[in-house]
Amino acid sequence: MTDDAVPDLRASDADRERVADILREALAEGRLDMEEFGERLDATYRARTYGELAPITRDLPGPGAPVPAVSLTKEPRPGGDWSDRIVGGGDEGTSTWAVAVMSGFQRRGRWTAPRRFNCFAFWGGGEIDLREAYFADREIVINAVAIMGGVDVIVPPGVEVVVRGIGVMGGFDHREEDVPGDPGAPRVIVTGFAFWGGVGVQRKLPRAEKQRLREERRQEKLERKAARRALDPSEGHASPGGLHGLHGSHTDRPYEPENRRSGE
Known part of the structure; x- marks a missing residue:
């Protein structure tokens, strides 16, 4: 499978196995943790087209590919150049939906956020972390429904946030709406419905930047x-004078038994 393949062309079992092999090698090399490996592997076997397979290994080297040298110099703040993180080109994203019923879900790490991501939480919770994500378009929509549950959306600095959700005995967090976005940064629209639940929006630095x-x-x-x-x-x-001051005159003469000093 090549990057110039038609995104809508149907993928074969062999194509999916090649992607799975890349993921297994990345896990063995420490490029992926077990949780992210499991998420990507599930997405691989669900994929039906090249367009769905391509984002899964976009940030991983292929078999036999030369590994670039790692620079130890200080890098600019992540997100300073957003053009590399807005993929476009008909990319539908790594995952387009999530459900938590008396459980939880997470979308985090290097994944591609689709133009529209739908999620539902009932007596459960979910986390959508966009700090290290790619974006399928310059504007994406996160539609969250929380019934007696909660959904947290985490965005990196520089991203513009718009909140349009409706809450009944619940609410949507609007605190990050007034923060201006960087030029060329993506726009994240958070919408949906909350009943006895909530949808929160937090702005956090990426882990590498925090470190x-x-x-x-x-x-x-x-x-x-x-x-x-x-x-x-x-x-x-400690200065010698400090010790002298602590012991006073007792340091100026040798020890004598009490009966000798008293004349007995």
Whole structure:
């Protein structure tokens, strides 16, 4: 299967097995965890066309492909260039629906969010994490129905959010609506219905960015500590005068038995 294959062309069992082999190799190399491997493998065997198969391994190297060198230099904030994450071209997305009935569902990691994603939660909960996702179009719709349950939508910084859902004894979170989006960033419309439940929208940094910021703060603390030590080499060491002050005059003479000092 090649990237220039017609998206609507029906895939064969052999095509699905080739994608499954790539996923198994990615799992063995640590590129996928077990949960994400299971989700992608399920999507592989459900796929009917090349257009459905292509996004599943879009971010994975093919068999025998050269592995690019990893740069240890600081990279720009994820999401700064959104053109690489809006795939377009008739891509229908990795997954288009999810259901949680007294259970839960998750969509996270490197997946392709479709133009419209429908989900339903009854006495359960779901999480739709778009921080590392690709987008099938510049505007996508998440239609969430929560009945005595909840759905959380997590978006990265820079994404524009519009909330249009209706709540009855429940509600939709509108706090992220007033945050302007980056130029060229995708637009996420959250709609649906909540009854005795809720649909929340959170804006969080991608995991890699959070780790980078933690490392930067740790490095800054070390640099400040080193600078203080350079200005005052005695910092962090007890001075002899401090010990003398604690013991007072008892440090100025040797120990004598109590009966000798009292003249007995």
